[in-house]
Amino acid sequence: MTLMKGTGMAGCEVVADIFPVSVKWIQGKKTLDDVDIDTAEDAEEFLSKLWSLTGVPMERQKVMIKGKSIKPGVDLSKLPLKSGAVLTLMGTSESLPEAPKERVKFIEDVEDEEQQVALMEGTPPGLLNLGNTCYMNSTLQTLKCVPEFVQAISNSTTVSEGDTQASLVKSARGVFQQLKGSSTVNPSVFLESLRQCYPQFAERGEGGHPMQQDAEECMTNILSTCKHVLQNESAMEVEGREMPNSIQDLFGVHVKSTLVAEEGNESEEKEDDVMKLTCHISAETSHLAMGIEEGLNEKIEKFSPAMGKEVIFSKSTKIDKLPKYLIVQFVRFFWRKDSQKKAKILKSIKFPKMLDTYNFATDDLKRALDIHRHAEIVELPDADASNPHPPMEDPRGLAIRYRALIEKHPDSGNVSEWRDAAEKYEKIAEQLAAGEHVPDTSSPLSGKYELCAVLTHQGRVADGGHYMAWTKQSREKWAKFDDDKVSFVDESEIEKLSGGGDWHMAYICLYRLPQVGLTRESHNAKRLKA
Numbered sequence: 001m002t003l004m005k006g007t008g009m010a011g012c013e014v015v016a017d018i019f020p021v022s023v024k025w026i027q028g029k030k031t032l033d034d035v036d037i038d039t040a041e042d043a044e045e046f047l048s049k050l051w052s053l054t055g056v057p058m059e060r061q062k063v064m065i066k067g068k069s070i071k072p073g074v075d076l077s078k079l080p081l082k083s084g085a086v087l088t089l090m091g092t093s094e095s096l097p098e099a100p101k102e103r104v105k106f107i108e109d110v111e112d113e114e115q116q117v118a119l120m121e122g123t124p125p126g127l128l129n130l131g132n133t134c135y136m137n138s139t140l141q142t143l144k145c146v147p148e149f150v151q152a153i154s155n156s157t158t159v160s161e162g163d164t165q166a167s168l169v170k171s172a173r174g175v176f177q178q179l180k181g182s183s184t185v186n187p188s189v190f191l192e193s194l195r196q197c198y199p200q201f202a203e204r205g206e207g208g209h210p211m212q213q214d215a216e217e218c219m220t221n222i223l224s225t226c227k228h229v230l231q232n233e234s235a236m237e238v239e240g241r242e243m244p245n246s247i248q249d250l251f252g253v254h255v256k257s258t259l260v261a262e263e264g265n266e267s268e269e270k271e272d273d274v275m276k277l278t279c280h281i282s283a284e285t286s287h288l289a290m291g292i293e294e295g296l297n298e299k300i301e302k303f304s305p306a307m308g309k310e311v312i313f314s315k316s317t318k319i320d321k322l323p324k325y326l327i328v329q330f331v332r333f334f335w336r337k338d339s340q341k342k343a344k345i346l347k348s349i350k351f352p353k354m355l356d357t358y359n360f361a362t363d364d365l366k367r368a369l370d371i372h373r374h375a376e377i378v379e380l381p382d383a384d385a386s387n388p389h390p391p392m393e394d395p396r397g398l399a400i401r402y403r404a405l406i407e408k409h410p411d412s413g414n415v416s417e418w419r420d421a422a423e424k425y426e427k428i429a430e431q432l433a434a435g436e437h438v439p440d441t442s443s444p445l446s447g448k449y450e451l452c453a454v455l456t457h458q459g460r461v462a463d464g465g466h467y468m469a470w471t472k473q474s475r476e477k478w479a480k481f482d483d484d485k486v487s488f489v490d491e492s493e494i495e496k497l498s499g500g501g502d503w504h505m506a507y508i509c510l511y512r513l514p515q516v517g518l519t520r521e522s523h524n525a526k527r528l529k530a
Helices: 043-054 107-121 134-143 147-155 164-178 188-197 215-235 247-251 288-296 363-377 395-408 415-433 491-498 520-524
Strands: 002-007 013-025 030-038 062-065 068-070 086-090 253-261 267-274 277-279 297-304 309-321 325-330 333-336 341-344 354-356 448-458 466-472 477-482 485-490 505-512
Touching: 013 043, 030 043, 043 068, 134 164, 134 188, 134 215, 134 448, 134 466, 134 477, 147 164, 147 215, 147 247, 164 188, 164 215, 188 215, 215 247, 215 448, 215 505, 247 325, 253 297, 277 288, 288 297, 288 309, 288 325, 288 354, 309 363, 363 395, 363 415, 395 415, 448 491, 466 491, 477 491, 485 491, 491 505
Parallel strands: 013 086, 277 325
Antiparallel strands: 002 013, 013 030, 062 068, 062 086, 253 267, 253 309, 297 309, 325 505, 333 341, 354 448, 448 466, 448 505, 466 477, 477 485
């Protein structure tokens, strides 16, 4: 039969033939009759179908037609194919994962497919503004980017009667559940719980209207409350149910600081757990990394028992443990003594798509990060142009690099970690190829994080203005959440949020460990054995 496929030059219809062929499977000792092939589709579609019918994975298949090979990327329309043609398949099926229940989704396809879904199903739901509550709405949309956080809240079984903190967690669970739908959500129950738990968010100004609040303060209080409630649940040791990752595991940064007094010989060592990094903004600051460095190395005034007075200390801080998600706050608001008001720093501060925290780490953490950073620079065995190695963002590409490390450095003390990583990402690749759901597709902890959300503030007044959230949806597409108005924007729009004018500027950046996914090259990947 024939299938009409789009339009060609001068508006002419392009016709693609779909017809049945026979496939003679040598190792299986049988012939598959009436297997439909579409010469307008990528050969990968047909090879995937053979995988489903025979159990022979695509990387083990050798399919021939009159001396011509059919493999991913081949233009089927240029091969001697016709109805009733006989193809030869060579390859053995083993106890491997089942063939994909649906077509494998590659990284390259995600953007187009998710955009098509968006056109069919509409944009993600927004949140109603209940009177200067954009600070809360943008915070919730940003936190929604952390599926482990949403799941932890959803798994919570806390009883909220008489407990304002438990009530806040329960109402958050309700909001996130509603945000899985397609209609605009009214967060009035959550707002009431937030105000009961933290009365400052109930403040009203002239005319009795709710006052604008600080989104960072809102986020900090929500995370602090959830951390407290979930820790209490874990302490109850509920039988038969695996507790979710703690908030500390998801967002907590463990730091070590050295304080040295500028007067006398007093010094002090401290350790602390923080939920964010801060980007300090001075006249010299132009980039996020510079601001973080300034925030980790600062001068503070504190009482010195040895001197018996307030003394200036130089404080140097290093990160000793990194989380899965990294929150970075731009310190744009400060208190002006002359006007007795909060003011805003409008200076443009560039922030990267990929943030490298290696230079902020302690020596111990650097050694741990190096275990996986070696995989980025290892020399791989030669690969020809038709059979390239998959890139780092592909789990098989990662596995190949860890196998290469083991082969080149068999006596290294890191071999065990490399082998575990190789096996982990080989398994993830197999699961993704089989169309299975993989809960965690994060790359290894190497100190590098990718940007996944930006919370912005527009306006020159700290106690006014407007907050919005921008969250990553696919490779180059983002969603802009302006309360209940939601739209898709190109990634180029995110680059305009650095500040320097009256447009929205980054106030909080949310980074995560880079995610991995199958690329087309993965089906041609050479596997190294160690």
